[in-house]
Amino acid sequence: MRRFRSLGLGVLGLGLLLAATANRPVRGVEERPNIVVFIGDDAGWSDFGAYGNRAVRTPNLDRLAATGVVFENAFLTTASCSPSRISILSGRYPHATGAEDLHTPLPAGMDLLPAYLAREGYFTGHMRKTHYGPEGERQFDWFSEETWEGLPGFLDVVGDRPFFLWIGFRDPHRPYSSDAVDPPHDPGEVSVPPYLVDDGETRADLALYYDEISRMDAEIGRMVAELDRRELREDTLVVFLSDNGMPFPRAKATAYDAGIRTPLIVSWPGVTPAGARYPGLTSVIDLAPTLLEAAGAGIPESFQGESFAAALTDQASPGRDYVFAERNWHNCDEHIRAVRGPRYKLIRNAYTELPLCTPADASRSPSWYSLTAGREAGTLTPGQARLFEAPRPVIEVYDLESDPHELVNLAGRSEVEQIARQLSRVLDAWIEETEDFPPSRRRRADNTDRITGVKFSQKVPPLEP
Numbered sequence: 404m405r406r407f408r409s410l411g412l413g414v415l416g417l418g419l420l421l422a423a424t425a426n427r428p429v430r431g432v433e434e435r436p437n438i439v440v441f442i443g444d445d446a447g448w449s450d451f452g453a454y455g456n457r458a459v460r461t462p463n464l465d466r467l468a469a470t471g472v473v474f475e476n477a478f479l480t481t482a483s484c485s486p487s488r489i490s491i492l493s494g495r496y497p498h499a500t501g502a503e504d505l506h507t508p509l510p511a512g513m514d515l516l517p518a519y520l521a522r523e524g525y526f527t528g529h530m531r532k533t534h535y536g537p538e539g540e541r542q543f544d545w546f547s548e549e550t551w552e553g554l555p556g557f558l559d560v561v562g563d564r565p566f567f568l569w570i571g572f573r574d575p576h577r578p579y580s581s582d583a584v585d586p587p588h589d590p591g592e593v594s595v596p597p598y599l600v601d602d603g604e605t606r607a608d609l610a611l612y613y614d615e616i617s618r619m620d621a622e623i624g625r626m627v628a629e630l631d632r633r634e635l636r637e638d639t640l641v642v643f644l645s646d647n648g649m650p651f652p653r654a655k656a657t658a659y660d661a662g663i664r665t666p667l668i669v670s671w672p673g674v675t676p677a678g679a680r681y682p683g684l685t686s687v688i689d690l691a692p693t694l695l696e697a698a699g700a701g702i703p704e705s706f707q708g709e710s711f712a713a714a715l716t717d718q719a720s721p722g723r724d725y726v727f728a729e730r731n732w733h734n735c736d737e738h739i740r741a742v743r744g745p746r747y748k749l750i751r752n753a754y755t756e757l758p759l760c761t762p763a764d765a766s767r768s769p770s771w772y773s774l775t776a777g778r779e780a781g782t783l784t785p786g787q788a789r790l791f792e793a794p795r796p797v798i799e800v801y802d803l804e805s806d807p808h809e810l811v812n813l814a815g816r817s818e819v820e821q822i823a824r825q826l827s828r829v830l831d832a833w834i835e836e837t838e839d840f841p842p843s844r845r846r847r848a849d850n851t852d853r854i855t856g857v858k859f860s861q862k863v864p865p866l867e868p
Contacts, residue, residue: 435523435698436671437639438567439630441623442491443616444484444532444576447649448477448664449594450616458592460584460617463624464643464668469678471641471670472715477685478726478743482647482655482662483733483762485534488571491646492516492535494691494706497729498839504732508536514703516691517567518542523700526564528557532571543569551625558633565698570626575615577650577764583614584621596661597808598653598786600773608769612649640671640697644687651770653790656733656762658741658750659809663728671697674715681714683722684745707837727833735760735857738842742830747819748809749826750799753842758793786810798823 448454451461453468454475480490483505486497492515497503501510509515515535517527521544528545530553540546545560547553550572557568574583581587590606593613599605623643630636645665648654654661665687669675688708695702696710713720722745730739737760738753765771777783778791789810798814800823813819833839851858 434638435525435565437565437635438520438525438642438694438697439626439639440567440569440642440644440694441572441626442488442570443572443619443643443645443666444574445647445650445655446575446616446619446645446666447654447661448645448666450613450649451666453668454666456594458588458594459613460588461620463620463627464666467623467627467641467643467670468668470672471668471675471677472679472681472718474667474669474681474683474685474714476682476722476745477644477665477667477687478660478728479645479647479663479665479687480727481729481731482657483730484576484646485536486731487646488533489515489535489539491644491687491690492539492569494688494703494708496688496707496727496837496839497731499707499837502536503729505734506534509539511538513538514705515539515542516694517544517569519695519700519703520567520698523698524564525567525698526561527567527569529569529571530554530557532573534571551622551629554626554629558629558635567694572619572622574619575612575649577768579608579611579615581611581614583611583618587611588613588617596654597784597810598661598790599651599770600777600783600787602773604769605773608651612651637672640669640674640694642690642694643668644690650762650765651768652761652765652774653759655765656730657759658728658730658739660743660748660803660807661809663741669715671715676716676718679718681718681722683714683718683720684724684726684743685711685714685722686726725829725833727830729839733760734763740830740834740839742826742833743803744826746802746804747822747826748799748801748803749823749830750801751830752795752797752799755795755797756793757795758791759795761790798827800826 450456450459452465453473479487481487481497485506486503489500489502489509490497493500493513521527527543529543530547531550533540545557588610590610593606593609595601595605630639644667648662689711692702692706692708692710693712696712726743728741730737741748741750796812796814799812800814800819801809
């Protein structure tokens with residue numbers, strides 16, 4: 404299978420999709436590293452000190468960033484927990500895994516990263532939240548429900564083998580409590596994005612979210628310290644990322660950057676330069692191929708990503724021309740597809756008669772209630788009010804340079820017409836190359852949600868099956 408990575412601007416069709424390249428070991432590395440992946444649950448990309456947030460306390464991740472490479476423009480393939488994790492581990496886009504919907508387990512017969520590493524002699528383990536189902540879980544050698552306390556048990560049974568450990572945190576997923584860290588974060592110091600209402604309730608909500616990020620950071624610090632204590636850190640490649648954006652309205656489960664942009668830190672002693680920052684466009688569809696290359700293994704033809712290992716040693720190496728994302732069923736059905744370049748993004752919405760579907764946890768939050776109160780009072784800004792827009796536009800186009808929060812849809816404006824056409828062609832090529840399914844597959848012939856059975860709006864005719 405060819406791996407869709409790049410199309411030059413102005414080039415049409417599938418003919419210039421990059422073919423898979425032969426695997427090469429990481430330059431200058433002779434020993435296979437141990438690999439530890441920390442993955443946060445609903446942690447927004449910008450809510451860490453290493454990404455410029457001066458209010459949240461993340462000293463351990465900031466120290467990790469100081470020893471490796473911070474990827475400044477890294478993106479997920481979807482902003483929904485289980486399909487995101489399965490996509491990362493399989494090196495395939497969610498719609499190509501058969502597990503594109505929330506809580507849908509990995510189908511039988513599809514190997515994940517630990518299975519490939521096990522064939523290379525790695526001992527594999529995972530901890531805490533898995534969310535990829537029995538077929539995914541069985542591909543690991545070891546499992547623990549514990550947090551950092553489980554790490555010594557894993558290291559005690561590894562022996563002399565290289566190891567791969569995937570640690571799935573439950574922080575900062577809702578619900579929140581007031582005792583996550585001491586002292587708690589000050590609501591007056593949090594950063595309120597402009598698509599949320601800046602009031603006391605929203606600030607208190609964000610402060611509790613910061614608390615859980617800080618608690619996760621402390622656990623990561625204890626785990627890294629255990630690797631140091633056992634003199635394993637120098638031989639271990641450590642990765643930190645999130646499965647989707649923060650669990651707030653217009654973030655989690657959307658195709659906006661607040662949903663699909665992720666922190667990504669890679670620290671590999673002796674390989675990654677200390678304190679480096681990589682500006683290139685990066686997709687986590689390429690993380691599994693990168694880790695396989697680091698382990699000296701070949702990249703399977705089934706993978707739709709390719710290694711970005713070059714960026715670990717050379718931060719001037721080119722990034723992707725485009726990254727792609729999708730949104731499928733998450734509490735309610737959606738069919739959203741997005742393509743993003745360094746500056747512009749295009750989003751396609753298939754089910755437009757209803758407002759954007761906000762996930763259940765975010766729609767029970769104080770931040771959501773502040774938005775709905777503002778809507779009733781008529782006090783929302785135009786950017787905030789777009790959350791309730793119905794019908795929604797089929798096409799959204801954003802200039803991320805002038806509008807990083809994607810509040811002003813430029814679709815239909817003459818100044819972006821050629822850009823929108825080009826992005827649309829690139830998206831069409833990706834859809835064909837990755838064999839994406841059409842929007843009509845998502846609804847049943849009687850116009851009901853195919854999973855919940857809830858009927859869609861009566862104002863539009865049902866789609867053909």
